[in-house]
Amino acid sequence: MIEGKLVNLRAREMTDLERNYRWMNDREVTAYLSMRYPLSLAAEEVWMREAASQPIMYGKNVFFAIDTKDDVHIGNIGFNEMSAEHRKARLGMVIGEKAYWSKGYGADAMLTFLRFAFDEMNFHRIDLAVDAENPRAIACYRKCGFVEEVRMRQVRFLHGAYGDGLVMAILRHEFYALHGVTQARSEAAS
Amino acid sequence: MIEGKLVNLRAREMSDVERMTRWINDREVTRFMGGRYPWSREAEEAFVRTTTSVPMAFADLRFAIETKDGAHIGGCGLHRASPENRDAELGIMIGEKAFWSKGYGSDTVATLVRFAFEEMNLNRVELHVYDFNVRAQASYRKCGFVEEGRMRDAHFTEGRFHDVVAMSVLRDEWLSTDFTDSHR
Numbered sequence: 001m002i003e004g005k006l007v008n009l010r011a012r013e014m015t016d017l018e019r020n021y022r023w024m025n026d027r028e029v030t031a032y033l034s035m036r037y038p039l040s041l042a043a044e045e046v047w048m049r050e051a052a053s054q055p056i057m058y059g060k061n062v063f064f065a066i067d068t069k070d071d072v073h074i075g076n077i078g079f080n081e082m083s084a085e086h087r088k089a090r091l092g093m094v095i096g097e098k099a100y101w102s103k104g105y106g107a108d109a110m111l112t113f114l115r116f117a118f119d120e121m122n123f124h125r126i127d128l129a130v131d132a133e134n135p136r137a138i139a140c141y142r143k144c145g146f147v148e149e150v151r152m153r154q155v156r157f158l159h160g161a162y163g164d165g166l167v168m169a170i171l172r173h174e175f176y177a178l179h180g181v182t183q184a185r186s187e188a189a190s
Numbered sequence: 191m192i193e194g195k196l197v198n199l200r201a202r203e204m205s206d207v208e209r210m211t212r213w214i215n216d217r218e219v220t221r222f223m224g225g226r227y228p229w230s231r232e233a234e235e236a237f238v239r240t241t242t243s244v245p246m247a248f249a250d251l252r253f254a255i256e257t258k259d260g261a262h263i264g265g266c267g268l269h270r271a272s273p274e275n276r277d278a279e280l281g282i283m284i285g286e287k288a289f290w291s292k293g294y295g296s297d298t299v300a301t302l303v304r305f306a307f308e309e310m311n312l313n314r315v316e317l318h319v320y321d322f323n324v325r326a327q328a329s330y331r332k333c334g335f336v337e338e339g340r341m342r343d344a345h346f347t348e349g350r351f352h353d354v355v356a357m358s359v360l361r362d363e364w365l366s367t368d369f370t371d372s373h374r
Contacts, residue, residue, distance in 0.1 A: 036274065085226070086346045124351065125343050150339030150356040154314050157275045162313065167356070171343055 002064070004112030006105050009064035009077065011056060016065055017041075017048050019073055023096025031158065032134045033094060058082065058121065066095070066109045074100045077113045087124035089117065102136060110144045111179060118172050119182050127169035131156060138166065145170045145178040192253070194301035196294050199253035199266065202242050206254055207235050209262055213285025221347065222323045223283060248273065248310065255284070255298050263289045266298050268306055268315070277314035278306060291325060299333045303359060313361045320345055321353040334359045334367055 002009040021044045023029050030036070054061045063078025075095035082089040091113070095106045117123045130137050132151065146168035154162035192199040202210075211234045213219050220226065241252055252267040264284040271278035280302060284295050306312045317335065319326050327337075335357040343351035 086344060086351075088344055124346075127341065127344070147342075148339075149341050152316065152338055152356065153336075153358060154360055155275060155277060155316075162275075167339065167341060169342060169344075 002112060002116050004108045006069065006108040007074075007112065008067045008069065009109065009112055009116070010067060012048070012052050012063060012065045012076065014048060014052050016052075016073055017045055019096060020044055020048060020076070023075075023094060026096070026098075028098065029094060029096050032131045032137065033092075034156075036158075058084070062089075062121075064113070066105070068100070068105065072097070072100075074105060075109065077109050079117075087122065089121075089123055089126055091117075091126055091128045093128075106137075107140050107143055110140065114144065114170065114175055115179070115182065118175055124172050125169055127167055130166050130168060131158070132164035132166050138168070141168050145174055147174070192301055192305050194297045196258065196297040197263075197301065198256045198258065199298070199301060199305075200256060201246065202238060202252060202254045202265065204235070204238060204242065206262060207231065207238050209285065210234055210238065210265065213264070213283065216285070216287075218287060219283065219285055222320060222326065226347065253302075255282075255294070257289070257294065261286070261289075263294060264298070266302055268302060268310070268312075271310065271312065275314070276312045277316060278310070278312055280306075280315050280317045295326070296329045296332050299329060303333060303364060307361050307364055314358055316356065316358040319355050319357065320347075321355055327355060327357070330357050334364050336363070 021039070021041050024035065024039045024044060051061055051063060056062055059082055062082065063076060065073055066075040066077055067073050074097040075093065077091070077093040079089040080092050093106065093110060093113075095101055095109075114126060117126055127149070128141065128146070129152075130141065132138075147170065148166050149169050150167035152165040152167065155165040156163050211229065211231045214225060214229045214234065246252070249271050250267070250269050251271075253265065254262055255264040255266055256262050263286040264282065266280070266282040268278040268280055280299065282295060282298055282302070284290055284298075303315055306315045317330065319330065321340065336359065338356045338358055341354040341356065344354040345352045
């Protein structure tokens with residue numbers, strides 16, 4: 001388990017299935033994800049079984065469940081693409097429980113995950129793609145230190161119109177400058 | 191076959207494998223592409239066989255580039271096309287270095303973009319190019335591509351990180367340029 005301030009990140013389990021299924025069929029949740037069709041419980045189960053039965057290792061299945069400190073599963077965070085030579089990855093996050101939106105859980109999950117990515121996985125760059133008309137998410141990412149790099153014009157068709165997308169990224173040294181270098185174990189012990 | 195001014199784009203054939211293997215093992219060519227490891231003829235043959243033994247379809251198009259007198263000089267394609275978003279990503283390689291900087295690349299890009307908008311009915315074509323590949327960036331600009339941003343340190347090669355430049359052309363922009371007419 002990876003501990004944040006408000007959340008913990010843990011491996012995904014089959015017992016998460018019902019919640020993931022509910023979130024992936026909630027249009028308010030999926031509107032900003034690259035999903036638009038209803039997803040069957042059977043399809044979600046196949047996908048979940050694949051994910052939950054594999055060990056998490058570099059290059060595949062680096063996806064965690066986000067739990068609050070009192071063990072409420074509220075979302076997921078992980079990498080969709082990783083590249084060893086470029087030491088970069090593309091991140092995806094969802095807070096599926098809408099009651100937990102705009103309360104800092106997403107930002108804490110993000111910072112916890114980024115620290116893990118830089119401290120433990122040795123990445124140099126983490127980026128993400130976000131809908132340009134998703135101000136809540138963009139504000140959260142900015143707060144975490146992500147910088148807007150690319151405005152992808154008319155990249156996404158949603159609700160009857162083309163909308164722009166953004167690529168936002170944070171580099172290793174930027175993360176440490178903003179959020180501090182992790183205290184070495186020997187120092188912490190002394 | 192799709193006809194440009196200097197080039198034609200045709201389906202790839204197994205008889206192209208020899209040249210393609212040579213190109214993707216030429217570091218001067220691949221330093222502008224994703225690949226970095228040596229690539230066997232068998233691997234290339236398997237890849238070309240998989241992609242040429244089925245008809246081309248919307249989601250992933252791959253062409254051989256030929257000069258008007260039939261010399262096979264490279265490959266290009268439109269990848270990851272999305273029917274809902276009506277966009278795709280363009281890729282191009284001129285493998286025969288004797289044909290660099292002579293307009294063949296630009297003509298290929300123009301021909302592909304025209305095909306994307308006029309035949310595939312796309313709304314957006316995007317591409318990614320490394321910051322040090324200035325020749326290609328100039329060529330894309332000539333074809334109507336606009337720089338949308340730079341992904342910092344997104345590419346590592348030759349001992350250090352490089353930026354990746356994101357460029358795109360939209361249907362409206364392309365249709366409204368003189369370039370369109372001059373290219374029919």
